[in-house]
Amino acid sequence: MGRGYHVAIVGATGAVGQELLGILDERKFPVSQLSLLASARSVGRTLTFGGEELAVHELQESSFAGVDFALFSVSSSVSKAMAPAAVRAGAIVIDDSSAFRMDQQVPLVVTEVNPHALHRHQGIIAHPNCSTIPLVMVLKPIHRRARVHRVVVATYQSVSGYGARAIRELDQQTRALIAGQPPIVDVLPHQIAFNCLPHIDAFGALGYTGEEWKILRETHKILEDASIRLSATTVRVPVYRCHSEAVNVETARKLTAEEARELLAAAPGVAVVDDPEKAEYPMPITAAGRDEVFVGRIREDPSHDSALNLWLVSDNLRKGAALNMVQILELLTTGQA
16 A cells, blocks of 8 residues: 555444545545454455455454554444543544543544644544534634624434434335335434434433534534534434535624625635525535535525524535544644644
8 A cells, every 4th residue: 555654444334434435545645554443243344445455353452553543433432442542552543423522632623624723632633523514614714704693503414424324224214115115213213214303312401412512512612712602403304415504693793695605715625606596506416425515595684683694515424524534634644733
């Protein structure tokens, strides 16, 4: 594989793990050795990277000898158990779970928003929720220009955000219903095919789900401003890939819709698609496989003197997960962090 870094992917057989393989190859990240790690049930599988077939090995505390970077896309419990072992072995961990996101000693990073936070890592870097990332990428330029006071967001999240098992469940349920057969519900709380579930993560304080609280707390940490008032409703929808968000943003200084379009068009990693008269606006089917956060339906809120409504769509497996992790790697290894 040439000269470079020893990279371990923890959770290599999952949806994000497989996306990481593709993006590392696509962006020509200098990998000299790649360790594919997963649970015992995945041992024996092989995955392709750079034209080579690589075996998947069982994740153990001893798996990180000689590893430079460990990319974790597993449950919080596995990350909490195994990430410290990777750090002790000398690796830098980038963790996609919620295990360390709110730890004040661990930076929570979106590369276009707060790359400066990487400077204070102590071996572990937390990766934000896949709905938080596109939201803060759009809020950052607005906050810098006009100061965001309040945000109300409703998310429409694809099944891939839950993982490969939910993708299979949507596929199987859809096929069953079209064939006139009863759908089997196993992974998600209810039938997801031809349905919407306002239920992502467990319900908790004030009747909000864990996913909704994550968006609030992570936005505060990434934008370094806990004064922003934010309320979220998160919904699982029968889409394979890409999360969409309807966002209402109140600002201290009024921004016109045109000012917002210009501001967002210049923001790194953001693409404006906003010509409703030509039926041009962000959609999951056009955002899938793309790196950008797409934003459209930019319009002033007639119920408020200084508020905007926005619609944004991003590929949750790319910028919402694997791409941002690889971009963090690139910053760390090129001296830009």
